[in-house]
Amino acid sequence: MCAAGRRWGRRQRALLWAVLLAAWEAARGQLRYSVPEEMPKGSFVGDVAKDLGLQLPEIRDRGVHILDKGRTQYFALHGKTGHLVTAERIDREQLCESAQQCVLRCELIMEGQMQVYVIEAEITDINDNAPYFREAEKKLRVSETTAPGSRFPLPDAHDPDSGRNSLQSYELSGDEHFSLAVQAGPGGDQRPELVLAKALDREEAAFHELVLRAMDGGDPARTGTARIRVTVLDANDNAPVFSQAEYTVRVPEDVPVGSVLVTVTATDRDEGPNGHVNYLFKKITEKASEIFQLDVDTGDITLLRSLDFEERYSYELEVQAHDGGDLSDTAKLIVTVTDVNDNAPELTVSSALSEISEDAPAGTVVALLHVQDPDSGAKGEVRCSLEKDVPFRLEKSFDDYYRVVTARELDREQVSEYNVTVRAADGGSPSLQSSAVLALRVLDVNDNAPVFLEERYSARLAENNAAGALVLTVRATDADWGQNARLRYRLAEGRVRGAPLSSYVSVQAETGALYALRSLDYEQLRELQLCVRAEDGGAPALSSNVSVRLQIVDENDNAPQVLYPPAAAAAAWSGVELAPRRSEAGALVAKVVAVDADAGQNAWLSYELAKATEPGLFRVGPHSGEVRTARSPLARDAARHSLVVLVRDHGRPALSATATLSVVLAESVAELLAELGSAAHEAAAPGEPAASLTRWLVLAVAAVSCLFVAFLLLLLALRLRRCHRQQLLPPDSGASRGVPVSHFVGIDGVRAFLQSYAHDVSLTADSRKSHLRFSAASCCDTLPARPPPDEPAPLLGDEEPAGALPSDPAPSSETLTKSVVKFPLVKFRRLVPISVIV
Numbered sequence: 001m002c003a004a005g006r007r008w009g010r011r012q013r014a015l016l017w018a019v020l021l022a023a024w025e026a027a028r029g030q031l032r033y034s035v036p037e038e039m040p041k042g043s044f045v046g047d048v049a050k051d052l053g054l055q056l057p058e059i060r061d062r063g064v065h066i067l068d069k070g071r072t073q074y075f076a077l078h079g080k081t082g083h084l085v086t087a088e089r090i091d092r093e094q095l096c097e098s099a100q101q102c103v104l105r106c107e108l109i110m111e112g113q114m115q116v117y118v119i120e121a122e123i124t125d126i127n128d129n130a131p132y133f134r135e136a137e138k139k140l141r142v143s144e145t146t147a148p149g150s151r152f153p154l155p156d157a158h159d160p161d162s163g164r165n166s167l168q169s170y171e172l173s174g175d176e177h178f179s180l181a182v183q184a185g186p187g188g189d190q191r192p193e194l195v196l197a198k199a200l201d202r203e204e205a206a207f208h209e210l211v212l213r214a215m216d217g218g219d220p221a222r223t224g225t226a227r228i229r230v231t232v233l234d235a236n237d238n239a240p241v242f243s244q245a246e247y248t249v250r251v252p253e254d255v256p257v258g259s260v261l262v263t264v265t266a267t268d269r270d271e272g273p274n275g276h277v278n279y280l281f282k283k284i285t286e287k288a289s290e291i292f293q294l295d296v297d298t299g300d301i302t303l304l305r306s307l308d309f310e311e312r313y314s315y316e317l318e319v320q321a322h323d324g325g326d327l328s329d330t331a332k333l334i335v336t337v338t339d340v341n342d343n344a345p346e347l348t349v350s351s352a353l354s355e356i357s358e359d360a361p362a363g364t365v366v367a368l369l370h371v372q373d374p375d376s377g378a379k380g381e382v383r384c385s386l387e388k389d390v391p392f393r394l395e396k397s398f399d400d401y402y403r404v405v406t407a408r409e410l411d412r413e414q415v416s417e418y419n420v421t422v423r424a425a426d427g428g429s430p431s432l433q434s435s436a437v438l439a440l441r442v443l444d445v446n447d448n449a450p451v452f453l454e455e456r457y458s459a460r461l462a463e464n465n466a467a468g469a470l471v472l473t474v475r476a477t478d479a480d481w482g483q484n485a486r487l488r489y490r491l492a493e494g495r496v497r498g499a500p501l502s503s504y505v506s507v508q509a510e511t512g513a514l515y516a517l518r519s520l521d522y523e524q525l526r527e528l529q530l531c532v533r534a535e536d537g538g539a540p541a542l543s544s545n546v547s548v549r550l551q552i553v554d555e556n557d558n559a560p561q562v563l564y565p566p567a568a569a570a571a572a573w574s575g576v577e578l579a580p581r582r583s584e585a586g587a588l589v590a591k592v593v594a595v596d597a598d599a600g601q602n603a604w605l606s607y608e609l610a611k612a613t614e615p616g617l618f619r620v621g622p623h624s625g626e627v628r629t630a631r632s633p634l635a636r637d638a639a640r641h642s643l644v645v646l647v648r649d650h651g652r653p654a655l656s657a658t659a660t661l662s663v664v665l666a667e668s669v670a671e672l673l674a675e676l677g678s679a680a681h682e683a684a685a686p687g688e689p690a691a692s693l694t695r696w697l698v699l700a701v702a703a704v705s706c707l708f709v710a711f712l713l714l715l716l717a718l719r720l721r722r723c724h725r726q727q728l729l730p731p732d733s734g735a736s737r738g739v740p741v742s743h744f745v746g747i748d749g750v751r752a753f754l755q756s757y758a759h760d761v762s763l764t765a766d767s768r769k770s771h772l773r774f775s776a777a778s779c780c781d782t783l784p785a786r787p788p789p790d791e792p793a794p795l796l797g798d799e800e801p802a803g804a805l806p807s808d809p810a811p812s813s814e815t816l817t818k819s820v821v822k823f824p825l826v827k828f829r830r831l832v833p834i835s836v837i838v
Contacts, residue, residue, distance in 0.1 A: 031108070033084065034122045037092035042085050045075060045121055048108065049082025052117065056082055063111030066119075067350060067370070068104075075106050075121065084119065092123045093160035097285070100162060107370075111351040114365050116398050127165040127218030131157040133226035138212075140194065140228060141326040144202045145235035151181060152194040153320075153328065156283060157214030157224055164217035174210030178230070186332075194228065202232040236274040236325025240266040246332040247319075253309040254340045261292070264299040266321030266329055273324030282330055283318035292335070294319065301333070309339040310374035341379040341428025347371050347436045350401070357443045358412040367404040367438050368397065371424045378427035387421045394422070404438065412442040413479040446484040446538025450476040452546040457532075459514075462553045463522040471505065471550060474512040476534035484538040487512075492531035492545065497524070505550070507532055514548065522554040523597050556651020558597040560605055562659040565592070577663045581633045589618065592625035592659045594647040602651040610658060611644035618663070620645055627661060639665050 033046035049059060058064075059082055066077050066084075076087040096102035101122065108117040135155045142152065159167040170192045172180035179197045182190050192212060208230035215223045242264065249262045268275040279299045281289070292315070293302045299319075315335040322328035352367035373380040384394055384402050393407045404420065420438040425431045452474060459472040478485040489512040494501035505528065507514050514532070528550035535543040577590040596603040607625040612618055614637055619630040627643065641663040648656040 030118045030120070032120045032122070034124055035086065035090070036124045036126050037090050037102075038126060038128055039086050039090065041087065041089060045084040045086060046119075047082065048077060048084045048119070052108075054082065056080070063109075063351070065109055065111075066106055067109050067348075068106040074104055075119070077108070084121075090123055092125050092162070093129060095123065097160070097287075102162075107350075109350050109368070111368075114351065114368055114397075114403065116350075116368075116401055118399075125162045125165050127161055127216065127222060129160045129165075130222035131159040131167050131214035131216055131224035133157050133212070133214070133224060135226060137227040137229065140230045141233045142196065142200060142230055143233050143235040143237070143325060144200045145237070146196055146200060148196050148199050150196040152196075152326070153282075153330070154180075154192040154194050154212055154228065155226055156189070156191060157212075157226070159214075159216050159222075159224075161216060161218070166216055167214055168217040168221075169215050171213040171215065172210060173213065174228070175208055177205075177208060178210060180212070194230075200232045206232055208232075233325060236270060236323065236327060238268055238270040238274070238323070239327030240268040240277045240321040240323050240329045242266045242319075242321060242329050242331035244331060246334065248334045248336070250336045250338055251303075251307065252338045252340050253307045254342060255303060255307060257303050257305055259303050260300050261303060261335065262301050262333065264294075264301065264319045264321070264331060264333065266299070266331075268321075268323040268327070270323060270325065274327075276324050277321050278323075279319060279321050281317060282320035287312075288315050288317060291315070292317065307337045309337045309376070310343065313337045313339070339376045339379060341375055341426065341430075341432060343374045343426075344432040344434045345371055345373045345382045345424035345426050347384075347422060347424045347434045349436055349438065352404075352438055353440065355441045355443050356406070356410065357445060358410045359445045359447070360406060360410065362406050362408050364406045365403050366392065366406065366440060367420075367422075369402045369404065369422060369436070370400055371402065372400050373424075373426045375426060375428065381427040382424050383427075384422060384424050387423075390418060390420055392418075392420055410442050412444050412481065413448060415442065416481070417441050444481040444484050446480055446536065446540070446542060448479040448484075449542035450478045450487055450534040450536055450544050452476045452534065452544065454546070456547045456549070458549040458551065460551045460553050461516060461520065463520050463555050464557055465516055465519055467516065467518055469516045471514040471516055472548070474507070474514065474532050474534075474546060474548065476512070476544065476546075478536050480536065480538065484536055486537040487534050488537070489532055489534050492533055494530060496528060501528075501530055504528065505530065514550075520552050522552045522599065523558065526552050528552070554599040554602055556598055556602040556649060556653070556655060558602075559655035560594045560596045560647040560649055560657045562647060562657050563593040563595060565590070565659055565661055577627075577661055579629065579633070579663055579665055581635075581637075581665045581667045583629055583633065585629055585631045587629045588626055589629060589663055590627045590661055592620070592627065592645045592647065592661070594625065594657065594659070596649050598649065598651065602649055604650040606648050606650070608646050608648070609643060610646035611642075613638060613641040613643075617641065618643055627663075633665050637665060641665070 031046065031048065031051055035043070035045045048054075049056060054064070059077070060079060064077060066073075066075055068074060073087050074090055076085055077083075078085050090104075092102045095104070102125075104121045104123060106119050106121075108119055110116075133155050138155050140152055142150075154170075157167050157170070159165070167190065170180055170182055170190065172178065172192075172194070177196065177198045177200060179195045181193045181195045183193055185191050192214075194210070210228040210230065212226045212228055213223055214225070215221050243266070244264075247262055247264055251259075251261055255261075264279060266277050266279070268277050278296045279294055280296060281292075281294055284292070291304055291307070293304050294300070295302070299321075301319075314337065317333040317335070318330055319333055320328050320330050348370045350368045350370050353365075356364065356366055369384070371382050371384055373382050382400075386392055386394055386404070391406060391408050391410055392404055395403045395405055397403045402422075404422065418438070418440045420440060421435050422438065423433055423435045425433045453476065454474075457472060457474055461469070461471055474489065476487055476489075478487055488509045489507045490509060491502060491505065491507050496504055502517075504517060504520075505514055506517055512532070512534070528548075530548050530550065531545050532548055533543050533545050535541050579587065579589045583589075592607060594605055594607075596605055605625075606622050607620045608622060609615075609618065609620045616630055617633065617637060618627055618641070620627055620643075625645070625647070627645070643661040643663060645659045645661065646656055647659060648654050
């Protein structure tokens with residue numbers, strides 16, 4: 001009980017020291033634990049979470065995992081408890097062979113914090129292996145002449161365990177002729193020897209059976225046995241002797257299989273079978289026996305399989321030479337393996353991001369890499385590099401770890417994905433390389449505003465369009481991706497003719513199609529200026545504007561409108577154009593004035609004579625609308641003529657209007673009045689007395705005569721005043737020029753009056769009011785050229801016809817005539833239109 005208590009106390013102290021050591025190692029980024037070998041899978045090794053001060057949720061959230069540097073994963077991290085547990089059954093003898101201390105190393109990776117902790121686990125030995133002999137039975141041949149005290153080497157026992165659990169002692173059981181002696185070898189190992197204690201007598205005993213027992217120091221102890229059969233022979237007094245006590249050979253690890261590495265040589269001075277030497281390995285590990293082969297006759301040591309410097313770089317063997325009499329000699333063989341650059345660097349991506357925002361700052365860590373090369377020296381020195389022209393750089397992190405960080409800000413619109421190749425090259429010659437590819441997708445940020453395909457848009461739309469007609473489509477693009485590149489279009493606020501712009505046009509939010517919401521009229525609206533905005537779906541949203549000019553194209557939807565002559569009243573002769581009978585061909589009679597509300601070709605007007613009382617007497621200018629005589633009027637031509645002028649535009653299809661002109665051919669005022677009276681008589685209502693009509697005609701003539709006399713008196717007064725002013729002013733003062741008196745005397749005076757003034761005469765049958773109005777067009781500052789005395793002046797000149805005045809308000813059924821009499825004008829410097837009401 002006391003011994004058990006002491007053992008329990010020792011274990012408690014050891015556990016306490018292990019905990020304190022783990023805490024001290026964790027403080028400097030390294031954890032150290034101890035675990036016995038052969039523990040079942042899932043056995044507890046250490047409380048990593050407690051030693052690192054981590055909470056259990058942090059282990060899951062930060063992506064903590066174990067990275068074992070070996071080919072086999074021996075440890076794992078329990079996610080629920082935070083304990084380091086065994087992932088496989090660990091055999092210390094298989095991993096570390098004869099090493100005194102067996103330590104396994106792994107890394108604890110914290111991806112969230114990009115930190116690495118080194119964990120070292122010492123594998124402690126347990127007594128799980130008994131000592132054993134490679135030769136279960138050893139046969140010795142001893143000459144009977146062998147002197148007592150002679151020693152014979154016995155087979156060594158092997159125990160893979162270490163420390164006290166390894167081989168500790170030997171025991172020999174048999175007869176009195178032999179005893180056991182144990183010698184210490186150069187490496188401190190025990191070498192059993194059979195000692196002849198008593199001289200042999202072949203005749204007494206030809207064979208001796210012995211048992212050699214090997215024991216370890218475990219609790220309980222384990223043992224292994226070998227049978228020794230001693231055959232007594234005749235005398236053989238010379239043992240073989242090696243040429244070298246120690247053989248040393250250096251071979252590269254890439255030496256071909258089957259090559260002879262070294263030849264050991266031993267000689268024996270005996271003759272016959274006692275002098276024949278054979279070779280064998282006296283001391284060799286199980287793994288070494290699979291690599292090296294010794295020829296028993298020649299002593300050649302050949303290679304059975306390839307050497308690997310990274311697996312083991314030195315082998316220590318013992319070769320024994322024995323003759324036919326079982327005398328032997330031992331030599332040491334040391335095989336040193338030299339390194340060859342046969343291992344490319346191992347590049348491992350311990351942690352990496354798959355996505356990164358394009359606005360991530362420079363220096364953002366995107367990957368954690370681990371690199372190692374099992375080769376030695378310069379061949380194991382690794383240099384890491386990135387390909388050129390990538391916005392990343394490498395930084396040394398910890399031990400053999402590197403970090404890949406951003407060198408500058410990224411731009412997804414230029415490069416949306418990166419396949420970054422990391423290369424690792426060792427220092428060998430030639431250099432070996434390995435690489436790893438990091439796939440990184442750049443996440444979009446709304447940093448680009450929409451851009452329209454054109455700086456400004458313009459479109460033409462024919463008027464009278466249907467509501468909802470497509471005008472044009474504006475298109476914009478956004479260099480961003482996804483929702484940040486999803487565009488919506490809308491109209492900017494505005495007003496057109498007092499109404500909102502949105503009542504005229506609309507834009508489709510998804511496609512940018514612009515539609516007219518109402519039928520447009522060129523005569524009311526010729527152009528629309530509007531602004532369309534494109535806005536992306538980012539947060540915050542970015543937008544841009546573009547101006548759109550919509551031109552309304554005219555269509556021929558308005559017929560010509562006749563301004564002169566005005567539309568005819570109820571009476572057939574409401575307006576009359578007068579032409580002298582003695583007028584020449586081409587004399588201006590009247591002018592049709594028309595306008596068209598359309599524009600361009602649709603407003604170009606042409607005139608043609610559609611209908612006439614005398615077809616060949618008048619013609620109409622196709623572009624001016626002037627009605628002129630086509631020939632001189634003849635005596636046989638009727639006095640009254642009705643002309644229908646067709647006014648047509650140039651649209652497609654063409655629209656037209658008509659104007660009706662009444663022309664009277666008259667030579668004198670009397671003839672004019674007579675014609676007017678005749679027309680009035682024809683237009684009078686049936687049953688009205690002719691005397692009433694004559695009375696009104698006489699009144700009209702009297703009114704004209706009175707006006708004529710008054711005008712002569714006015715002219716005479718003006719003449720006298722001018723003469724008086726000429727006497728007061730110097731001769732060259734440039735005063736107003738006078739008019740000869742003879743110009744107004746007699747028939748010539750009447751003719752001059754007719755040539756100098758144009759007035760409108762309106763006569764009605766039932767009204768006491770008649771109008772005579774001098775045309776305002778006669779007010780001019782120059783005098784026309786006087787016609788020659790021998791040429792009679794025409795009654796009507798070639799001047800442009802003035803517009804007819806509307807008649808006084810009176811019963812339309814009583815109207816006899818409304819005619820316009822035009823006279824050539826004598827123009828004075830200052831004249832005022834005079835209206836005389838009779």
